[in-house]
Amino acid sequence: MRKKTLVNMLFLAPCVFAFVMIIIIPFFLGLYYSMTDWNGVNPDVAFVGLRNFKSLFSAPDFIYSFLATLGYTLINIVLVNVVSFILSLIVTSKIRFRNFFRAGFFVPYLIGGIVLGYIWQFILNSILVDLGEALSLEFLQSSFLSRSNSVIWAMSAVNTWQYAGYIMLIYIAAIQSIPASLMEAATVDGAGYLTRVFKILIPMMANAFTISLFLTLTTSFKQFDMNFTLTNGGPATRFLDQPVKASQLLAMNIFNTATANRMAEAQAKAVVLFVSLVVVALIQVSINKKKEVEM
């Protein structure tokens, strides 16, 4: 019996050790550092209480990043899920080459945010602007990335291009688990295509919507890589009479704060990101779960 316990411990040890060292300890250190004067240079840190948090909520750049992140997340939730749901309907229909199309729509997900950020920077800053000049279309002649009122939308469009194929897979699985007889019966009863989608398909795949919305929400909220290489926060704009970066989302705000050696402040911002992500995700899941029961 004792030997069994020893084997158990040995089997668990590598993961538990890595987990504690890489996640648990840094997590609690992170909570602590958010209440210190850590600056990344001085090896000693001193406890300062909630000072870092108090100054955050009066800093325009942070409030702006927070609101921009909420807006970006909201746009993505709608855009990604509408596009991926339509894609899933298409590739589960009877069209030819549907498996080929399905495979193609998924490809962008394989590309990392860093790399696709550069590719889309080229498309939005060069190709579209050239196109606008060639066709003398005024709204294309300056890049969507250089205008503060369109840059978040441009990022959402790129994000949709990247994620739609992935979320599509979740919807496909849900659609394929619905018995065909149910849809046949509705067709026989004279229900049109849209009626079948809205009255049968969507209610029956409510669980897939909960998962997909959760995934879109959490990934958008933590967006960094594509933000970093596509816009690097730009262009400049003004918010509450202060200059701010129009597309600097929360994760990038944290990164830039830490790069300026304001480590404790960056850590406090990260804690706010964590808490608000948990709150927003809990709200989303509870609303979706309620809907699942109603349906």
Add this chain to the structure above:
Amino acid sequence: MDTSRRSPKAGNHGPAGIPALELITFLLFLLFMFPFALVVLNSAKTSREIIFNAVAWPSQWRQLLVNVGLIFRNPTVDYLGAFVDSTVITALSLAVIILFSSMAAWILVRNRTAWSTALFMAFVAAMVIPFQVLMYPLVRWMRVMGDFAGIKLLGTVPGIVFAYLGFGAPLSIFVFHGFIKNIPYELEEAATIDGCGRARIFFEIVFPLLKPIIVTVMILNGIWIWNDYLLPLLVLGSNGVVQTIPIAVTAFAGAYLKQWDLILTSTLIAILPVVLLYLFAQRYIIKGMLEGSIK
């Protein structure tokens, strides 16, 4: 509109009007693929050609080889080295994640005690912690750990592989846990009666049965680790000895600002291995992503 083809088959609930839908889907497919086409086209051009006309067919494809040569022989960014390092880091991380997570998950499934349940819940709960909260304390803590153990963890392959084990373990244990639950215990019982030791039971009976789920865990972690940017940036540094592809691409884009011929060729080289792998293992990748996302 062709409604006669609407004969229902399991999993297909498509609308009528197939040819029109096929055309729309094809156009959507082109929309998803055109960024890749632009990357390939412009990787075969000189900088001047791109400025002159970015959507034109390249005047000579030989330029692609010239550009690739320029990148691999570049004095500031060791692209080939980054390629090798990325491959080594991804392969080693996958190996330790698969081995140790499956071992841990097996113990957690087969020993249902208050302790093992609590540990499992801790792994699951940790998945909601955003990387931003952990990243800066982690770097500081890895320096402390490394000094204590006398091993260099920052800037080295073992250091980053250890970090990937910590970050990869929660999801991997979760996925393995779900799979092992459904393996009948009788198999292991019979082996115990025959006098087989615990460790042998795992490696000779259980582990071979895990093959399908290992593929899933490999794909889920592989795509993420290969494309990851922030962890390598923080642990390896932006100009350390060990580099990864995403770091090399950013270094390149930073050094050759707006020289799209070279930047796009470097993204092409970064994309190519993943897309080639996808072409061969497409079925497994789609299946793996699905299983991972639903759980």
